[in-house]
Amino acid sequence: MMSRKTRRLWLVVACGAGVSCATALMLVAFRSSLSFFLSPQEVIAKHPAPGMVFRLGGVVQANTVVMGTRDSRPYTTFRITDGQASIPVVFTGVLPGLFRQGQGVVTVGTMAKGDREFMADTVLAKHGASYMPAPVEQALRKAGKWNPKFGPAPNAATWDDKSPRTIEADNNG
Amino acid sequence: MPDYTGDIDARPIGAPQSKAGAWLHRFANPGRFQRLVQPILPWLTMVAFVTTVVGLVWGFFYAPADWQQGIASRIMYVHIPAAWVAMNGYAALAICSLLSIVWRHPLADIAAKEIGPVGAGFTALCLISGSLWGRPEWGTYWVWDARLTSVLILLFLYLGHMALIRAFDNPQHGYRAAAILGLVGAVNLPIIVFSVYWWNTLHQGNSISVTGPSKIYVTMLYPLIICTVGFYLAFAAMCLGRISSGIMENRARALLLARAERGGA
Numbered sequence: 001m002m003s004r005k006t007r008r009l010w011l012v013v014a015c016g017a018g019v020s021c022a023t024a025l026m027l028v029a030f031r032s033s034l035s036f037f038l039s040p041q042e043v044i045a046k047h048p049a050p051g052m053v054f055r056l057g058g059v060v061q062a063n064t065v066v067m068g069t070r071d072s073r074p075y076t077t078f079r080i081t082d083g084q085a086s087i088p089v090v091f092t093g094v095l096p097g098l099f100r101q102g103q104g105v106v107t108v109g110t111m112a113k114g115d116r117e118f119m120a121d122t123v124l125a126k127h128g129a130s131y132m133p134a135p136v137e138q139a140l141r142k143a144g145k146w147n148p149k150f151g152p153a154p155n156a157a158t159w160d161d162k163s164p165r166t167i168e169a170d171n172n173g
Numbered sequence: 174m175p176d177y178t179g180d181i182d183a184r185p186i187g188a189p190q191s192k193a194g195a196w197l198h199r200f201a202n203p204g205r206f207q208r209l210v211q212p213i214l215p216w217l218t219m220v221a222f223v224t225t226v227v228g229l230v231w232g233f234f235y236a237p238a239d240w241q242q243g244i245a246s247r248i249m250y251v252h253i254p255a256a257w258v259a260m261n262g263y264a265a266l267a268i269c270s271l272l273s274i275v276w277r278h279p280l281a282d283i284a285a286k287e288i289g290p291v292g293a294g295f296t297a298l299c300l301i302s303g304s305l306w307g308r309p310e311w312g313t314y315w316v317w318d319a320r321l322t323s324v325l326i327l328l329f330l331y332l333g334h335m336a337l338i339r340a341f342d343n344p345q346h347g348y349r350a351a352a353i354l355g356l357v358g359a360v361n362l363p364i365i366v367f368s369v370y371w372w373n374t375l376h377q378g379n380s381i382s383v384t385g386p387s388k389i390y391v392t393m394l395y396p397l398i399i400c401t402v403g404f405y406l407a408f409a410a411m412c413l414g415r416i417s418s419g420i421m422e423n424r425a426r427a428l429l430l431a432r433a434e435r436g437g438a
Binding site for chain 2: 019027031034036037039057098123124126128129130132137156
C-alpha cells in the first residue's frame with residue numbers, strides 16, 4: 001500500500017506530465033503566431049497579401065544598402081536575406097543605432113503591389129549573442145576570421161579568451 | 174518538534190519513514206532553520222552587498238564596452254544576473270511548492286510565501302533593465318516576442334502566487350492553492366530558456382550555455398560572473414531574512430492566539 005505522501009508525489013508527477021503535454025501541444029498549435037517574424041523564404045512561400053501588415057526578419061545583405069533623402073526625410077533601401085532568399089526593403093525614417101550590413105533586423109510593414117518589395121514602417125535591429133571589445137573585433141577582422149558585413153561572429157572558442165594579439169598572430173601561423 | 178533523525182526506528186507514527194524523508198525533515202524544522210540562519214544572515218548580507226558592488230563597479234567602469242553597442246552594453250551586468258535569479262528563484266519556489274504539496278513541510282510553505290516578492294522584484298528589474306537596453310539598441314522599449322512575453326508571464330506568475338498565498342483566512346488553504354500555481358507555472362521556465370531557439374525572436378540567443386564556450390569576451394565575462402554571484406547571494410540573503418521573520422511572525426501569532434484562547438488580555 002502506498003503511503004499518502006507517495007500517492008501525492010505520483011499525483012503531482014502525473015499532473016506535471018499532463019500540464020507539460022498540454023503546454024507542448026498548445027505551443028505546437030500556435031507555432032506560426034509565436035514566431036515574431038517571417039524569414040524571406042517563408043514570405044516567398046506564403047505570399048502574404050499586399051496590404052497585410054507582417055514582420056519580415058533576416059540579415060541585412062552586404063553591399064545592398066542605399067541611403068538618401070526623399071522629401072527631406074531619410075530613406076533607405078536594402079535587401080533582407082536568410083541565406084536562401086532575399087527581399088528588397090524600402091524604409092523611410094531613422095534607423096536604429098545597430099543597423100548595419102550583416103546585422104539581423106526585423107522590419108514591420110507590407111508587401112508592395114506586385115510582390116516585389118517590402119515597404120517597412122519600422123526597422124528594429126537584432127544583435128547577436130556575442131559581446132566583445134573593439135580591439136578583439138578589429139583583430140578578428142585583421143586575421144580574416146570575421147567581417148561583420150557578412151554575418152554573425154565566428155565560433156566563440158576561437159576568440160573568447162584570446163588576446164587581440166594572439167588572434168591576429170593565428171592568421172600568420 | 175523533537176528530533177527523530179538520529180534514531181529512525183524509534184520514530185512515532187507519522188514521523189518520516191525513509192532516510193530521504195528524515196533528511197528533509199531535518200531541514201524542515203523551523204527552530205533548526207532559525208539557529209542555522211540567524212548567525213550567518215548578517216555575514217551573508219555583507220558578502221552579497223560587497224560582491225554585487227565590486228561586480229557592478231568593475232562592469233560599469235573598468236570592463237571594456239561592446240564594440241558595436243558601446244556603453245549601453247553595460248546594462249548586461251544588471252540584466253543578465255537579474256534574469257538568471259528571476260528564473261532560478263521561480264525554480265526554488267516550484268521546489269518549495271512540491272515539498273509543500275507532497276510532504277506538507279511548514280517551512281516550505283513559509284519559504285514559498287517569502288520567495289515570491291523577492292523573485293518578482295528581480296523579474297521586474299530584468300524587464301525594466303531589458304526595456305531600457307532595448308530602446309537604444311533594437312529601437313524599441315518592448316516587443317511581443319516569445320522571450321519578452323514569457324518573462325512577462327513569469328512576473329505575472331510571481332504576482333499571482335503572491336496574491337493567492339495571502340488570499341485565504343486559513344493560511345493552509347492559501348499554501349495549498351499557491352503550491353499548485355507554483356508547480357503549474359514551472360512549465361514556463363523551459364519556455365523562457367528555449368524561446369529564443371524554438372521561435373524567431375527579436376531577443377538574441379543565450380550568450381552563455383552549459384555546453385559550449387561563452388560568447389562573452391573574457392574581460393567582460395569576469396565582472397558578469399561576479400555580478401551573478403552577488404545577485405544570487407543577495408537573493409538568498411533577502412529570502413532567508415524574510416523566511417526567518419516569517420517564522421517569527423507565525424510563532425508570535427500562534428502565541429497570541431493561544432493566549433486569547435486561554436482568555437488572557
